[in-house]
Amino acid sequence: MVLTETAGNVLVITLNRPAARNAATAQMALDMARILDEFEADDELFVAVLTGAGETFCSGMDLKAFLRGERPSIPGRGFLALTEAPPSKPIIAAVEGYALAGGFETMLACDLVVAAETAKFGIPEVKRGLVAAAGGLVTLPERTHRAVAVEMALTGDIYPAEFGQRNGFVNRITGAGEALDGALELAQKIAANGPLAVRVSKQIITESADWPSADKFSRQRVLSDPVFESSDAKEGAAAFAEKRDPQWTGR
Template sequence: MVENRAADREVLTEVQGSVLVITLNRPEAKNAATAAMAEQMAEIIDDFEANDELFVAVITGAGQTFCSGMDLKAFVRGERPSIPGRGFLALTQRPPTKPVIAAVEGYALAGGFETMLACDLVVASEAAKFGIPEVKRGLAAAAGGLLELPKRTHRAVAMEMALTGDIYEAEFGYRHGFVNRLTAAGEALEEAIKLANAIAANGPLAVKASKRIITESPGWSEDEKFDKQAEITGPVFASEDAKEGATAFAEKRAPQWAGR
């Protein structure tokens, strides 16, 4: 993947080892999402999925805020920051098969909050603020918030957030389980990259399989769950990486993953 730091792009990328850092880049609008951002995100995510040297992505926002949702002025003009079949910012309906971490400073609201929920893990600073305020605008959190939030926290918490549209402090998210790690203000990205590197040190096939099972298994019946799990883990156990992992452990060295 070619890194893109052009200041006029609405989504920037930077490769740090095997970690891809994606930055939403409309700080003057609190990173409110546009159709152009969604199109750029679709391209970036496709490149990330296809690149065997990238294992984890971190999504953050410029200007000490994550994403305040869709650009309402653009919405009034008929523009939506979504891709058919892929969702808000090309992420909420069909996330990548590889792990994605949200690094949240400032506001993660509406579609921004739903983008955060589409990530597998969340690192937030104490300055982060969360909410799905769509009901206050006569809308509903249809980009995944109403579907995903009850999976990440208690039903009652999801119901309160969805029906009041209120904004909640970072500690609320941490206490109720949809934030994995809480940091001091300004340190969310640094901590998210540390977490990404800890994941990227592991076997990529095993990581992808583990994510897939955790994501898909809630829909499996009791009778089929171990068979379905075996379909996913079988190729992992038979892989070159599995042999390398065992050999590296025996030889007391770091494994060299091949991704096959």
């Protein structure tokens, strides 16, 4: 129910239940946990793109399975094994159609979002007597204004792609049916860069939000100094001087 393929140094992950609008199941969460672990461990893969089969990214939790006592989450890792513990490498959401509830929260767990102009977003859990506990209430306020997050969480309304871009949780908008191509183009730009530098840059941006102001640069140095001393840093400088493409090793 979750498919993978590679495009150079990019891993494409596809949620594959189109007949159910890619509603998430426990098996899908297990599949995602395995796939993300393999992605992290593979030195040849630099970036992942997450998308959905058919015309929907992910409509959230499979409510029929929920009534049977099933939850599409992994303890300590969250919804679809992603929302509480994203990979250290970059991951991009390519969104066509609906990204709702857990699907929207899965999208928020990605570092970048490329959405078709026809995409729709929302956390409608309150309409089902539930709360958006996979990131809608804690991650969304970090990605947009608090007032926007409160409105989305308390109304459960559905919003268009332009609203997402205007309010900071969508990076790029494409034509309908072109989100995956747009995400792959963005992924290839990232994958062309030094993978160690990219990974540490993401780590610093993520972790520094909780650092005291007085300690930000000292804490950054702990992470950034090894990058400056790495083989990739030397390779990047040599490739520039020799007017050639760098050959990264991630070390």
